[in-house]
Amino acid sequence: MTHHQQALLDLRNQHVPQGPFNVTPTFIQEARGAVMIDIEGREYIDFAGGIGVNNVGHCHPKVVHAIQDQAAKFIHTCFHIAMYEPYVQLAAKLNDLAPGDFAKMTMFANSGAEAVENAVKIARYATGRPAVICFENAFHGRTLLTMTLTSKVKPYKWGFGPFAPEIYRMPYAYCYRCPFGLSYPSCETACADYLEAFFISNVAAEQTAALIAEPIQGEGGFVTPPPEYFPKLQAICQKYGIALIIDEVQTGMGRTGKLFAIDHWGIAPDILTMAKSLGGGLPLSAVTGKADMMNKPHVGGLGGTYAGNPIACRAALAVLEILIEDKLLETAEALGRKVRERLIDLQNRFEIIGDVRGKGPMLAMEFVQDRETKKPATDDAKKLVKLCYEKGLILISCGNFGNVIRTLMPLVITDAQLEKGFGILEEALTELHK
Numbered sequence: 001m002t003h004h005q006q007a008l009l010d011l012r013n014q015h016v017p018q019g020p021f022n023v024t025p026t027f028i029q030e031a032r033g034a035v036m037i038d039i040e041g042r043e044y045i046d047f048a049g050g051i052g053v054n055n056v057g058h059c060h061p062k063v064v065h066a067i068q069d070q071a072a073k074f075i076h077t078c079f080h081i082a083m084y085e086p087y088v089q090l091a092a093k094l095n096d097l098a099p100g101d102f103a104k105m106t107m108f109a110n111s112g113a114e115a116v117e118n119a120v121k122i123a124r125y126a127t128g129r130p131a132v133i134c135f136e137n138a139f140h141g142r143t144l145l146t147m148t149l150t151s152k153v154k155p156y157k158w159g160f161g162p163f164a165p166e167i168y169r170m171p172y173a174y175c176y177r178c179p180f181g182l183s184y185p186s187c188e189t190a191c192a193d194y195l196e197a198f199f200i201s202n203v204a205a206e207q208t209a210a211l212i213a214e215p216i217q218g219e220g221g222f223v224t225p226p227p228e229y230f231p232k233l234q235a236i237c238q239k240y241g242i243a244l245i246i247d248e249v250q251t252g253m254g255r256t257g258k259l260f261a262i263d264h265w266g267i268a269p270d271i272l273t274m275a276k277s278l279g280g281g282l283p284l285s286a287v288t289g290k291a292d293m294m295n296k297p298h299v300g301g302l303g304g305t306y307a308g309n310p311i312a313c314r315a316a317l318a319v320l321e322i323l324i325e326d327k328l329l330e331t332a333e334a335l336g337r338k339v340r341e342r343l344i345d346l347q348n349r350f351e352i353i354g355d356v357r358g359k360g361p362m363l364a365m366e367f368v369q370d371r372e373t374k375k376p377a378t379d380d381a382k383k384l385v386k387l388c389y390e391k392g393l394i395l396i397s398c399g400n401f402g403n404v405i406r407t408l409m410p411l412v413i414t415d416a417q418l419e420k421g422f423g424i425l426e427e428a429l430t431e432l433h434k
Contacts, residue, residue: 100268108308113141137220221399257360
């Protein structure tokens with residue numbers, strides 16, 4: 001580490017608390033597409049994408065232009081004081097693009113956690129019920145309610161209780177580590193059917209406002225349910241008048257090769273939350289849902305000072321243009337095929353990779369010490385992240401045991417950058433197995 005970088009790190013440690021963690025010790029000066037450049041001029045291939053924020057790439061020209069143009073006009077009025085066109089335009093687009101052939105409405109907030117909080121508020125208001133069912137391995141945010149919905153205790157919940165009431169947690173469709181000890185497809189997706197039993201032993205269906213799930217669990221390890229899972233859950237929710245909330249904060253905006261990951265399961269949720277890549281790097285989140293449900297809360301019951309900031313809305317409109325009109329979604333599908341092929345090849349060559357899963361370019365490798373016992377190889381995953389960083393590739397891990405390596409590279413990554421990144425990954429895996 002150079003003197004300049006060390007000096008900045010010392011400054012960070014002096015003035016910023018330890019709570020906001022850092023995956024790498026580097027300070028970035030510039031970023032374009034799928035490459036970041038630090039203050040010393042060193043380049044890094046980005047497989048982390050700002051934790052799923054940079055789907056259209058760092059500093060995409062259309063996003064930059066939209067931000068600059070709007071900033072020169074006005075930066076903030078507060079939508080509740082003086083309305084502006086980008087908010088309404090973006091809401092209309094998301095209502096049109098979100099799954100479901102029913103009337104929809106959209107409201108905006110600033111972060112994924114805020115979107116989830118508002119989705120739960122809307123579901124509770126619309127149903128008149130208090131309870132929310134969430135899942136093991138889930139991650140929904142760091143606020144009081146969303147931290148409660150989040151599954152992993154350390155570091156997200158440790159020492160921050162007591163937690164919000166009326167939250168109930170059930171097992172998820174983690175086929176590689178089935179909580180019911182079954183195997184797919186002979187299990188007949190018993191994990192989804194279990195919801196009926198859950199109503200008996202945990203919380204009554206008549207008390208339940210919503211069931212919230214990520215289509216592919218992000219921080220939980222890119223856990224990807226089988227095709228029957230969400231249709232079964234939706235049918236049970238509809239049977240009891242429970243709102244199905246799908247959290248697309250990490251999976252949305254083309255991350256899985258489709259605009260919304262839930263499209264892979266062919267269902268339309270009652271409420272859908274999104275953030276991360278929606279704003280192209282700016283803080284913006286959205287809640288889109290059935291119009292009759294979204295419109296239930298009284299005037300003034302929803303909102304926020306910065307919610308749906310005009311610059312962020314303009315950036316999001318540019319993101320949607322890039323994904324749809326510029327056909328980045330098609331590029332994402334092709335990228336997904338390439339990445340899966342490379343990960344499967346690595347799995348065939350390195351025993352440490354017990355499972356490869358995900359959809360499109362949202363893929364992950366689960367590291368295990370032994371493929372029979374599936375004992376998590378947490379330390380090796382940490383070592384790999386560090387090795388890759390030292391060689392010029394930024395990766396991040398996830399999963400309850402921290403033994404899952406995920407791919408969140410910008411969808412605009414070039415073939416040459418992808419090859420360089422996988423070259424580093426392969427080199428690091430080889431060193432790990434010496």
